[in-house]
Amino acid sequence: METLRQRWRHIIFGTDTPAGQMFDMLLIGAILGSVIAVMLDSVSSIREEYGVLLYAAEWFFTLLFTVEYAIRLWVSDRPLRYARSFFGVVDLLSVIPTYLSLFIPGSNYLLTIRALRVLRVFRVMKLAKFMGEANQLGIALVRTRRKIAVFMFSVFVVIIIFGSLMYVVEGPENGFSSIPQSIYWAIVTITTVGYGDISPQTGLGKLIASLAMITGYAIIAVPTGIVTAEISAARVSMRYERECPGCHRHSHEPDARFCLQCGEELPKLSLKGPDD
Amino acid sequence: METLRQRWRHIIFGTDTPAGQMFDMLLIGAILGSVIAVMLDSVSSIREEYGVLLYAAEWFFTLLFTVEYAIRLWVSDRPLRYARSFFGVVDLLSVIPTYLSLFIPGSNYLLTIRALRVLRVFRVMKLAKFMGEANQLGIALVRTRRKIAVFMFSVFVVIIIFGSLMYVVEGPENGFSSIPQSIYWAIVTITTVGYGDISPQTGLGKLIASLAMITGYAIIAVPTGIVTAEISAARVSMRYERECPGCHRHSHEPDARFCLQCGEELPKLSLKGPDD
Amino acid sequence: METLRQRWRHIIFGTDTPAGQMFDMLLIGAILGSVIAVMLDSVSSIREEYGVLLYAAEWFFTLLFTVEYAIRLWVSDRPLRYARSFFGVVDLLSVIPTYLSLFIPGSNYLLTIRALRVLRVFRVMKLAKFMGEANQLGIALVRTRRKIAVFMFSVFVVIIIFGSLMYVVEGPENGFSSIPQSIYWAIVTITTVGYGDISPQTGLGKLIASLAMITGYAIIAVPTGIVTAEISAARVSMRYERECPGCHRHSHEPDARFCLQCGEELPKLSLKGPDD
């Protein structure tokens, strides 16, 4: 006999039972509905007409998600672990803004953080293949974290230098009103966004700005190179996965006949299409 | 003896006969002419002077393409299959706007959808090599579809978060008049387009905008990495098709006749090379 | 005994003799000087003060380059071949605008085409390594030409569709005054340049523009992937170059002991650093 707690756990965590699938579909629907409601509420013409309805919807979804959060804590074997997991934090952040808006008006627009909950869709739809791809991508990106950190750190130092140089050259009369403002300009320029809300007016300023642009245009090659090299490597190593019967090593070259770790003969590789 | 239907089929689908080639050249010419006519018609100074002529041209091309569409349906062995194919849909969409413009003024400018018909040029010019390249590219891109989908989905969630954060921070008085409007700003910023029609005015807004820009600048590396890895892999996937009978080496260049490791003669490879 | 023609040929084409080196240095100096003179002449404040001097400099350099062009034709064994080569055409275009400016005022600013002559610097400085790199790059890019052409053609069709869609949606009252103008906007947007001189005003227009931006942001991955895959392949194949003593094939895998084409044993590969 199932207890109530067990039954709820099957509904919430089960993806095979009809009840679990129904719950997942309703949850995704509720998340999308609540995000759209917050968005519509921010459009003044819609709020004027349907404000009461949207306010009701906001509290309805918030109470729903609060109950859901409580049940998740209740049925979880390790409630604290769930509460500190990525989705646990997101689930909590998805309900706080409404309660907060009772004290701080406007904070309920932060409810769109609920959009992050939509990422559950990967699990809900049992898109194992998508999850595999997402994991593969995630692993590759995690492996590049140190190289990317070194790169971003260096870029940030370059941005500070360019920013303060432009502050000295252009000065407040041309819109570069302070060094933080100039650094904002440098970020806008080096990332090639280029709003044009602040732009150099003097000849020397334009020369320095040109250097900043060319720098930004050229160095985008670096993170791209880092990530590409890693994804290429991850792609190759995952494609030809075979387990050694001797030492259980997984990663082997496609043309390997013997394990490079223990010398055991490997099972033959029947080449599959790369992703399908 | 050919029936009329067979003769037309040879004209429309044949690429080797003089009649078929003539038809293809005329068709491409008519497509280009009709697209240019629609474009010119939209320039008010030209329309004022040559409006009647361009109107006549539009109906001429539309009737021509309508007849062509009817003939294609008629001569095709599986008319429904053609009608639902990519080019079948494009062919239909290429004539509808003119008829529609009798009821909804202005809809005839959608006739530029005819530009899609120009893609037939690949077939017409019998550019087998170009088609091979296009196929190779297409296969590589299709294989990345799931990774790209995961990436785009994640980016879209990030865009929603940034958008609503800016709506709360900057607010309607600085141009961020609603969350959809702020999301539009976030897309403009993260894709590094940067029109500057909406830009942050407050210090905190500029800080968040800077984060959005750096995010957009850095994550472009991800789809690039995915696509590059796939295209690279498409180039090398030919290599693991044969085993050397002498030393059991698997990895051989497509044009290898002897094993590069032991000098043994290799079995013949019947597959075609990737680029030539 | 050298004839005058032979002596001039040694001066112009020689890169080893002192006279040849002196000529090359003077030529690069004259090219740079003439380009800078044209640039300065376009700045109105400078032209007002030094106009006569810059006008004299322009005619001095033009006559100098005209004489040089004549001598090159004279000393060349195949004058027509030189005249039709890349540098031959550039050399001619470098002098024409000045003569043309006698009839069409303002055309002398096209003299900056002379900047192309600066590319001779690669030869002058005998930067064999640079030339090797340039060739390697050039070969890789030439190999991608068909794939890039297919890509650019498809992008252009997408640009036409987006452009005319926006013309219908936004219309002349929002700056999209004609389809060519809308296509210009689509190019500005899809290449992520984003001037902001024309930007969508309506909600539907912003939605379509967002799609255009995301398209432009995502598809940049395609040419990058194509070029990267080709450069990677070129890099690997050039690095391990060995000639087979039997059949003279050049390209071999780094771990090859026997020629994959004729089975002959290959010379050992002493691994060098990749570029130095």
Add this chain to the structure above:
Amino acid sequence: METLRQRWRHIIFGTDTPAGQMFDMLLIGAILGSVIAVMLDSVSSIREEYGVLLYAAEWFFTLLFTVEYAIRLWVSDRPLRYARSFFGVVDLLSVIPTYLSLFIPGSNYLLTIRALRVLRVFRVMKLAKFMGEANQLGIALVRTRRKIAVFMFSVFVVIIIFGSLMYVVEGPENGFSSIPQSIYWAIVTITTVGYGDISPQTGLGKLIASLAMITGYAIIAVPTGIVTAEISAARVSMRYERECPGCHRHSHEPDARFCLQCGEELPKLSLKGPDD
């Protein structure tokens, strides 16, 4: 017995002793503090209120760094070598602007060059792994320097041509007031920054600008391809270091103990792996 000089050397260069670690932490703190002080001083509202305090802080940090620089010169075995090293020059440039501001007002904002000193953080935190990544990145980038130089040189010539073409076509009345100004526009456009402070007004100008944008959009693939190929190569260059005594295969993973082709034991590899 340590002399005073030896003791200071241990403090400044030591990273293992408590005194050395304390010094490093204080130094990073002082660098960050001094950079933030300069930034705050440039914000007029803050300067008005805390100007005296920030002025004092600036002189405090400057005198501190001056003393530190003197001590580094004193304790160094080769003072000249330190003075000419990257960090030696940065250390000197970090104090000069304050002294210079006694004569040239405003030059003290160049103090943000001190931000470069923050790069010492890599050493201070003994982030050996980060340094390894930085080195690996640096080596790959250094190897691409010639290809990148050829590319940048060619791009610059293209920019000059586009710039002067637009000067002739658009002219001063549309904001293209001189060739240097037009070249600035060309850089803004080709790097896809797109401020929009100068943009083409005529039809022909928009056509040329479109070509410039598409050029800039497409050629970003080239440096990305160069850098990616080099980073990828740096990852795999470890593989061709050992030959199997059984089957003479050369290509083995760095962590292989047995040949993956014949199962023979491989000679030990003394080199370290690329990433760990």
